Amino acid sequence: MATISSLGIGSGLDLNSLLDQLNAAERKKLAPIKLQQQGHQAKISAYGKLQSALTKLQEAAAKLNDPKFFQSVSSNVTGSGVKAAAKSDAPPGRYSVNVTGLATAQSIAASGVESRTAQLGGGSVNLTLGTGEPIDIAIDSAKSTLEDIRKAINDSKSGVTATIVNDGSGNPHRLVITSNKTGTEAAVTASFSGGLEARLGATPETVVTAKNASLTVNGIAITSQTNQVEGAIQGVTLDLEEETAEGGSNIVVVERNTLAIREAVSGFVKAYNDLRSTNSELTRFNSDTGVAGELLGDSTLRTVESRLRGVLSGGVGGGDFRMLSDIGITLQRDGTLKLDExxxxxxxxxxxxxxxxxxxxxxxAGGLAGRLGETLDQVLRDRGLLDNAKRGLESRITSLKDRHERMERSIEQTIQRYRTQFGQLDAMVANMNQMSDYLFQQFDMMNAQLGRKK
Known part of the structure; x- marks a missing residue:
């Protein structure tokens, strides 16, 4: 069978061009399907923009749906010796904080030895932390170097840290044991027995004495086991960093964090107005160009807008404030909100x-933010209003894709049928041309024989 590249050779007809025109005409049937696919895909993208704007509004509303947020306070300190962090239950006020002493951790040091790697003999280390039970740490004579003893103490997890210090003397290497916590309740004592006692001494000497922190708050004396003081001021944690110089002071001011609340309300208004702007963009119509937004006339978008308006205009049932207008938020003619700051x-x-x-x-769900959040959840959650709308469009796109593929196969079959028919036509015309040429030859021969040919 003749191929498309050889069509027309026998007949002299431009069958290839004709076949291309028929193919183009058939494929125009695919254009409406492609347009529908593009339209559905554009709507899915538009739903994505709508979802993003709705999610931001949901986040802004969630921030306001927390009673503790409206009780939030902030603290600031004048002076370098103290840092302060306030919780929501801290009462606003002004406090003078003077640090008269910082809490310290107990450190004790054993007698020095010449080498940190020489075996010191077996024995035990007896540790006591504060008023706790004594802890005995056995030291094997084969593993009794200063480094071995340090490791054994640290591995015991007894609330202390052992280190080795070189003091530069004739026997420079000294084992130093330091409590992991500050204050008198965490003071550490130790003793050595066995062979260790002869080399390190019976009991280490105290090199740093355990002390409690001492401070005054508005003139009231306070002591603390640590330099982090809680409870001296209700809801405030004080971190003591240095003693207050004579004549100096640290002023801690606790005040309601009104800025954060104002910013949250302003953020809520902005998020709603941004949503309105997104909706306007998605439903716009240009009468000059005839170009329409992807969601113009979309029922899902209309439902979302209707539900949100219902929540915002409905307000709350009780309390000093019931409507948005009561707190300085008014609905404008264009559907946006305006905040009276x-x-x-x-x-x-x-x-x-x-x-x-x-x-x-x-x-x-008792306040306006909660009601709005509940409505937005119904719109945004899996199998919610928006998700179902997108799933419906995706299903239609899949159906159109299948339809497109079926139609393409049908067009290919039609063009193949045309190609076969054109091949047969080409062969038939070629045969007729050959027969015509043969007859003309025979007629010429007969005329010649009859003497009719000049």
């Missing part, structure tokens, strides 16, 4: 509990 600042400063009740309520 001056009014909000006053509410944050003077009525934080009422604001917390409005947004957070008594339970997770």
């Amino acid at each position: 001056e009014k909000m600042s006053g509410i944050v400063a003077n009525e934080p509990q009422a604001l917390a009740a409005f947004f957070a309520g008594e339970n997770k």
Whole structure:
């Protein structure tokens, strides 16, 4: 059978060009399917943009759905000797903190030896931490170097750390044992027995005495086992770093973190307005060009907008604040929210509990932020409104893909049928041309025989 590259050779007809035109005409049937696929894919991408904007609003609402957030406080310190960290239960106030002494950990040192690697003889190390039970650490005579003893003490996990210090004397290497905790309750004592006693002494000498931290808060004396003091000021942790110089002071100021609350409310308003902007972009229509947004007239988007408007306009049932307008947030004609920052600042400063009740309520879904979060969860969760809409489009795209493939196979079969018919036509015309040439030859021969040919 003649191939497409040889079509028309026998007949002289431009059958290849004709076949190409028929193929192009048949493939135009695929264009509507491709357009539908592109349209569905564009809607899925648009749903992605919508989901991103909704998620940001969900995060902004979740931040406001926490009563403790509205009780948050911050602390700042004037002075270099103290750092302070305040929790939500810290009462606002101003505190003068003076450090008169830092807590220290007990350190004791044994007598020096000439070599840190020489065997010192067997025996035991007896350790006592504070008023705790004594701990005996056995030392084998074959593993009794200063390094071995240090390792045995550290491996015992007895609440101390052993090190070796070189003091530069004739017997420079000294075993130093330091409590892992500061304060008198963690003071460490030790004794050596057996062969160790002869080389290291019966009891190490104290080189650093255990001390408790001492400080005053607004003139009241306080002691602490550590340099991290909790409870001296309710809800505040003080980290003591240096003693206060004579005549100096550290001022700790605890105040309500109004800035964080204002920023959270402002962030909520911005997230909603950004969502409105995204929706406007996805539903726009340009009358001059006829170009429409991917979700123009989309029922899913209309449902989302309707649900959100219902929550925002419905407000909450009780409390000093019931509607967004009560706290300085008003709905504009274009659907966006506007925040009266001056009014909000006053509410944050003077009525934080009422604001917390409005947004957070008594339970997770009791306030406006909780209700909005619940609605957004129904939209954004797996098998939620948005997910189901996307799944529906993906199913249609798969169906269109199958339809496209079936139609392509049908077009290929049609073109193959045309190719076969054109091949047969080409052969038939070629045969007719050959027959015509033969007859003309015979007629010419007959005319010649009859003397008719000149």
